Amino acid sequence: MSSISSSPGTKIGYNPIKLILRLYAEFLVAKKQNNLLIELNHDFKPTLKHFRNLSRAAVINLSIIGSVFLFVLYVLPISFLLKLLLAFGLGLLITVPILSQFFLFGLPILAWVFLFFSAGKIPTSWKPPISVKILPSMETILYGDDLSDVLASYTSKPLDFVAWFPYGIVHFAGPFIVAALVWLFGPPTALRSFGWSFGYMNLVGVAIQQIFPAAPPWYKILYGLQPANYAMKGSPGGLGRMDGYFGVDLYTTNFSNAPVIFGAFPSLHSGISTMNALWLSYLFPKYSPCFACYVCWLWWSTMYLTHHYFFDLTAGSVLAVTFFFVAKYQWLPLRKADCFCRFNYYRLEYEDPLQNDPLNYEARLSMEDAVELDDATSSGESTPVDDDATVESSLFTA
Amino acid sequence: MVLIKSLPQLVLLYAVINKMCGVYGLLSFLTGHPIDAVQWVYYLSSTAVMVLYIQGFRRVQTPNINWFSLVVFVYLLDTVIGFLYTGYFSWLWFSEHDNSVQLTARAVTEDLSSQSASEAYELFVTVALTVITSLVRLYFTAIMLAFFKEMRTAAKFDARFRISSASASSSAVRWLNKAQHQSYSLLNRIV
Numbered sequence: 001m002s003s004i005s006s007s008p009g010t011k012i013g014y015n016p017i018k019l020i021l022r023l024y025a026e027f028l029v030a031k032k033q034n035n036l037l038i039e040l041n042h043d044f045k046p047t048l049k050h051f052r053n054l055s056r057a058a059v060i061n062l063s064i065i066g067s068v069f070l071f072v073l074y075v076l077p078i079s080f081l082l083k084l085l086l087a088f089g090l091g092l093l094i095t096v097p098i099l100s101q102f103f104l105f106g107l108p109i110l111a112w113v114f115l116f117f118s119a120g121k122i123p124t125s126w127k128p129p130i131s132v133k134i135l136p137s138m139e140t141i142l143y144g145d146d147l148s149d150v151l152a153s154y155t156s157k158p159l160d161f162v163a164w165f166p167y168g169i170v171h172f173a174g175p176f177i178v179a180a181l182v183w184l185f186g187p188p189t190a191l192r193s194f195g196w197s198f199g200y201m202n203l204v205g206v207a208i209q210q211i212f213p214a215a216p217p218w219y220k221i222l223y224g225l226q227p228a229n230y231a232m233k234g235s236p237g238g239l240g241r242m243d244g245y246f247g248v249d250l251y252t253t254n255f256s257n258a259p260v261i262f263g264a265f266p267s268l269h270s271g272i273s274t275m276n277a278l279w280l281s282y283l284f285p286k287y288s289p290c291f292a293c294y295v296c297w298l299w300w301s302t303m304y305l306t307h308h309y310f311f312d313l314t315a316g317s318v319l320a321v322t323f324f325f326v327a328k329y330q331w332l333p334l335r336k337a338d339c340f341c342r343f344n345y346y347r348l349e350y351e352d353p354l355q356n357d358p359l360n361y362e363a364r365l366s367m368e369d370a371v372e373l374d375d376a377t378s379s380g381e382s383t384p385v386d387d388d389a390t391v392e393s394s395l396f397t398a
Numbered sequence: 399m400v401l402i403k404s405l406p407q408l409v410l411l412y413a414v415i416n417k418m419c420g421v422y423g424l425l426s427f428l429t430g431h432p433i434d435a436v437q438w439v440y441y442l443s444s445t446a447v448m449v450l451y452i453q454g455f456r457r458v459q460t461p462n463i464n465w466f467s468l469v470v471f472v473y474l475l476d477t478v479i480g481f482l483y484t485g486y487f488s489w490l491w492f493s494e495h496d497n498s499v500q501l502t503a504r505a506v507t508e509d510l511s512s513q514s515a516s517e518a519y520e521l522f523v524t525v526a527l528t529v530i531t532s533l534v535r536l537y538f539t540a541i542m543l544a545f546f547k548e549m550r551t552a553a554k555f556d557a558r559f560r561i562s563s564a565s566a567s568s569s570a571v572r573w574l575n576k577a578q579h580q581s582y583s584l585l586n587r588i589v
Binding site: 318329 | 412418433437441483484487488490491514524528
């Protein structure tokens with residue numbers, strides 16, 4: 001055993017070069033020890049092998065995503081040939097092993113992106129009526145005042161920049177960075193849960209936005225509580241001021257022609273930032289207060305830039321929390337504090353709500369018995385990280 | 399299989415998210431937006447309650463009855479008082495927004511009016527959402543009470559779940575301990 005893997009808990013700084021070198025060293029060690037968990041599939045030959053013996057959950061998952069794709073293909077105003085090509089491309093993504101090992105679990109995200117960008121092409125006659133008053137009234141009824149109005153009532157140039165940074169920059173780059181971090185520093189297979197929770201949260205969010213179209217606060221500022229219609233253009237809200245400062249049309253055109261204009265509820269800005277924060281807290285629990293602060297910062301910017309009511313923000317965050325916890329308790333392996341990165345995991349352990357329930361005394365009793373049994377039978381099979389926790393938690397290994 | 403341990407965790411996290419309104423409401427102090435006395439009290443108490451819920455959320459993996467009797471009791475109180483606030487704020491909203499003005503505006507844009515929600519539809523959804531959120535709140539309160547009850551049962555086997563008195567050093571700790579004891583005995587009377 002090399003000196004590196006024997007001390008996986010050692011502190012290392014934030015020097016990116018050192019980090020990369022450390023990751024590479026851990027990778028080499030894992031390779032040498034033949035860690036099968038981190039093996040990637042390099043096969044190019046399309047196969048349907050991974051679709052055999054699907055669990056019921058997987059079938060439901062694939063049917064939901066399949067129907068979203070079918071709907072999008074039906075709605076898109078492109079030629080039949082192009083639609084066939086698109087379907088063929090999707091087929092390749094999920095059958096060629098080197099791609100499918102990532103994209104199969106990223107399908108919810110792809111479905112969301114497809115649905116979002118084709119939402120503008122859904123025939124107007126299919127769309128439900130747009131509400132303009134429900135959100136402001138819910139905001140007052142549940143939270144006591146027009147909170148979004150309160151925060152947008154004073155604007156200044158420095159504040160514009162403070163609001164723009166999380167809303168216009170981090171929001172778009174964040175998920176990619178978090179996904180990369182989850183892949184590198186989470187246990188193997190954690191990225192699947194990220195794909196599922198992130199994708200479904202957005203998919204459900206966009207679906208709600210279609211079923212329940214509602215006007216954002218900038219609408220109330222521009223038109224009051226007048227009735228809305230689908231011929232109306234979008235507005236960048238407060239982000240329009242940024243275009244003025246930079247002299248570049250970054251947001252005005254994009255937001256005016258956005259595929260979803262009346263999609264105030266729920267706020268996926270809020271949802272995505274909360275999802276990022278939850279995943280980062282899972283990876284680096286020490287810094288979770290910072291991640292929570294980031295969510296608060298983004299909440300403030302969405303209201304300051306007149307893009308969302310407070311009710312949209314709470315709804316978005318609640319969606320994110322719900323999907324994160326479902327993924328966490330269903331599929332997410334436990335993160336071990338003494339594992340530096342994915343290459344340090346030699347076995348995966350899962351959360352067992354029944355065994356871990358602090359109030360369930362009987363379960364805890366039986367677990368203690370089982371641990372002793374386990375200790376006697378499988379202690380010969382030691383792992384690089386040989387402490388008590390591993391033996392105890394080996395019970396939960398799937 | 400999300401069990402009794404995970405549910406209070408979620409309920410508390412949802413509660414923290416909702417109670418954040420206190421912090422943003424207090425920001426009106428900075429932006430100069432006028433708010434009335436009831437709103438001041440609401441935002442201040444929301445912020446305080448949020449801090450307590452965060453404490454509860456942090457302890458939910460290794461709960462102890464001192465903290466959780468306080469958290470559960472405040473949750474119960476918060477639900478009851480929350481309903482009163484919801485009633486007051488609904489009245490505030492509906493008394494401020496006269497419907498007759500919008501009706502004339504709607505008549506002008508007849509051709510596109512099918513794309514905008516009717517007054518009745520908006521009112522219906524608003525009321526329905528208010529009722530649904532209230533019901534969810536009641537259900538969450540039931541979960542928290544059940545958690546407390548489970549804990550009291552577990553106290554028969556585990557000393558961690560028995561109410562304890564701090565050998566108080568500072569007056570703040572003593573006061574907190576007193577509040578915990580009070581809520582424990584009050585909760586015992588209810589469930």
